[in-house]
Amino acid sequence: MMTSLDGKIMGNYMGTPEGNAAGAAFKAIAFGENPYYKHQGWLSGRVTTDDNFTFYAEPELDETAGTVPEGDFVAETTGMYYVSIDPSGRLGWKRNSLTYAGTTAHVVEVLTGKASNAYKAFLRGLGISYIIAGEDALDYAVALAKLKELFGVETLMLGGGGVLNWSFIQAGMCDEVSIVVAAAADGSDNTPALFDAREGLSDDTPVGFDLQAAEVKDGGALWLRYLVKQAV
Ligand SMILES: NC(=O)c1ccc[n+]([C@@H]2O[C@H](COP(=O)([O-])OP(=O)(O)OC[C@H]3O[C@@H](n4cnc5c(N)ncnc54)[C@H](OP(=O)(O)O)[C@@H]3O)[C@@H](O)[C@H]2O)c1
Numbered sequence: 531m532m533t534s535l536d537g538k539i540m541g542n543y544m545g546t547p548e549g550n551a552a553g554a555a556f557k558a559i560a561f562g563e564n565p566y567y568k569h570q571g572w573l574s575g576r577v578t579t580d581d582n583f584t585f586y587a588e589p590e591l592d593e594t595a596g597t598v599p600e601g602d603f604v605a606e607t608t609g610m611y612y613v614s615i616d617p618s619g620r621l622g623w624k625r626n627s628l629t630y631a632g633t634t635a636h637v638v639e640v641l642t643g644k645a646s647n648a649y650k651a652f653l654r655g656l657g658i659s660y661i662i663a664g665e666d667a668l669d670y671a672v673a674l675a676k677l678k679e680l681f682g683v684e685t686l687m688l689g690g691g692g693v694l695n696w697s698f699i700q701a702g703m704c705d706e707v708s709i710v711v712a713a714a715a716d717g718s719d720n721t722p723a724l725f726d727a728r729e730g731l732s733d734d735t736p737v738g739f740d741l742q743a744a745e746v747k748d749g750g751a752l753w754l755r756y757l758v759k760q761a762v
Pocket of ligand 1: 533540576577615617618667690697
């Protein structure tokens with residue numbers, strides 16, 4: 531993740547020279563031809579996907595679609611995946627892949643039992659893979675186990691937003707935090723932070739981190755890597 535000096539993951543600071551320099555460092559670490567992290571995909575919350583890729587479009591559902599087969603749907607195994615946490619099946623996808631910072635990824639939707647038959651039929655029609663993880667709430671362990679078994683994902687990057695990040699950390703499902711801190715801020719009081727507790731998903735129980743490395747990047751940015759300690 532990239533943040534401002536005050537830990538924000540969105541905002542006007544991103545358009546400053548210091549924000550641009552930090553953004554370039556972030557992309558080189560995580561994406562492109564030779565990234566530091568050799569991951570097989572990245573995980574995003576539903577709001578992050580709507581903001582960046584599906585733009586709050588309504589999915590084109592056919593409520594008369596025939597009943598889809600039970601369980602998961604593997605449309606493609608490509609080696610790079612955009613894993614979308616969308617428990618209720620709300621995202622209005624138009625295609626089954628996306629390209630971000632020079633990296634093309636097949637879309638895998640992580641649904642729960644709350645997603646409708648019509649939504650699953652919609653995903654099948656677009657060739658978008660999906661897995662079912664949990665009935666009423668996301669089952670983290672099931673989601674990660676299925677991503678490994680069905681798609682060969684060994685290393686998965688938590689790609690935000692703050693709600694997704696904090697819920698995975700509190701669930702004990704994140705080993706490492708890696709952030710590029712821009713030498714910029716904008717003081718906004720309505721932008722999301724790197725970690726955001728959300729009622730029903732997470733709370734404000736504190737977590738400690740073990741610093742592994744700190745590196746200065748262009749534009750005064752700092753790349754910080756921490757291991758996650760157990761929640762106290
Ligand atoms: N600077 C960066 O590096 C960076 C990176 C990524 C994102 N961002 C920005 O961050 C902003 C969005 O962040 P956000 O924190 O508001 O939202 P978010 O984490 O992207 O999405 C939150 C939603 O995802 C689903 N979700 C997340 N965790 C879940 C869990 N444990 N169990 C079940 N559902 C879960 C829920 O969807 P439902 O509401 O459908 O139930 C939840 O409301 C965007 O503006 C995005 O552009 C910045």
